[in-house]
Amino acid sequence: MLYSTRFTQDAGIAYPIICGPMFPCSNPSLVAAVSANGGLGVVQPMALTYVYGLDFRQGLREIRRITVNPIGMNALIEKSANKYYKRMQMWVDIALDEGVRFFITSLGNPRWVVDRVHAAGGIVYHDATSLKWAQKGRDGGANGIVAVNNRAGGHAGTLSAKALFEQLQMLNLPLVCAGGIGDERAFTEALQMGYAGVQMGTRFIASVECSVNNDYKQAILRASESDIVLTERITGIPVSVIRTPYVERVGTHVSPLLRRLLQYPRTKYLARAWLSLRAGAQLKRSLSAAQGREDYWQAGKSVAGITRIESVAEIMQRFVNSYG
Numbered sequence: 001m002l003y004s005t006r007f008t009q010d011a012g013i014a015y016p017i018i019c020g021p022m023f024p025c026s027n028p029s030l031v032a033a034v035s036a037n038g039g040l041g042v043v044q045p046m047a048l049t050y051v052y053g054l055d056f057r058q059g060l061r062e063i064r065r066i067t068v069n070p071i072g073m074n075a076l077i078e079k080s081a082n083k084y085y086k087r088m089q090m091w092v093d094i095a096l097d098e099g100v101r102f103f104i105t106s107l108g109n110p111r112w113v114v115d116r117v118h119a120a121g122g123i124v125y126h127d128a129t130s131l132k133w134a135q136k137g138r139d140g141g142a143n144g145i146v147a148v149n150n151r152a153g154g155h156a157g158t159l160s161a162k163a164l165f166e167q168l169q170m171l172n173l174p175l176v177c178a179g180g181i182g183d184e185r186a187f188t189e190a191l192q193m194g195y196a197g198v199q200m201g202t203r204f205i206a207s208v209e210c211s212v213n214n215d216y217k218q219a220i221l222r223a224s225e226s227d228i229v230l231t232e233r234i235t236g237i238p239v240s241v242i243r244t245p246y247v248e249r250v251g252t253h254v255s256p257l258l259r260r261l262l263q264y265p266r267t268k269y270l271a272r273a274w275l276s277l278r279a280g281a282q283l284k285r286s287l288s289a290a291q292g293r294e295d296y297w298q299a300g301k302s303v304a305g306i307t308r309i310e311s312v313a314e315i316m317q318r319f320v321n322s323y324g
Helices: 006-013 028-036 046-050 054-066 083-099 112-117 131-139 161-171 184-193 214-222 245-250 256-263 265-287 300-306 310-320
Strands: 017-019 040-043 071-076 101-104 123-128 144-148 177-180 198-201 228-231 239-242
Touching: 006 123, 006 144, 017 028, 017 310, 028 054, 028 071, 028 310, 040 054, 040 101, 040 310, 046 054, 046 071, 054 083, 071 083, 083 161, 101 112, 112 123, 123 131, 131 144, 131 161, 144 161, 161 177, 161 184, 184 198, 184 300, 184 310, 245 265
Parallel strands: 017 040, 017 198, 040 071, 071 101, 101 123, 123 144, 144 177, 177 198
Antiparallel strands: 228 239
16 A cells, blocks of 8 residues: 555554644544544643543543544653653553553653553554654664654754654664654655654644634744744743744743753752643633733744645645655
């Protein structure tokens, strides 16, 4: 098959396209629509429960009412907060119980997720921005790598898609290109480069099924690459967002005190937790149609290739038709 790659075989899907897990944008209808149209929609547990107010199992079953096709789950595995870590373990177990068999791990050693998932016959891919972190994922038992480059939204990497591929191909694992995939040309180039699939986030935010407010979607349509900036004020680690009047007003750097707290192991997790709670509330307000002018709109440099709001089916069909 034209679209049969190591990734599509691992995920059991028709087309090598992931809808990346996004806080706060991964609503159930969006996740389900991508999977229903042959890609892989990936659940972001904090978005499902905190933003959309669903019990995790209830949310998975709501997606299942829309599609029976495979879906994935994102597991944030850093042991920064014991309560959150235990909750993530519970969510992984629930996902397995509900039939999820593809997981993407981020921010830590994936071994505990791998052990659970492999025992159930599932697959784990691990987020990585460099060879160092990809090797840790491989050594932790990951089956593949989501290679996050310097054009990604959220926590972007520092290397181009090409440089990252050249660095990671020595691992002999299937690689998924994450970052900069906003149009058919970028999709085709990534597959021709040797990637086994692509992960898109920003492109799917500007879709009919994504439930964010129209201001967010229009900001993506208006933005150029130069409008994407990195801010430390969401998690303490640089995150790609659209430059808005609010971002310009509050700046993109944390205070000197927070910077010091983020440098020490005993305090960095508390500092990150405080930042995340504050930013989470802000991001949640940004979903509302009446959010005011305090906008943190995460997006990657793929905005340059996004010119209209479309249904997921239209997006998927255009991309699929472009390669072959």
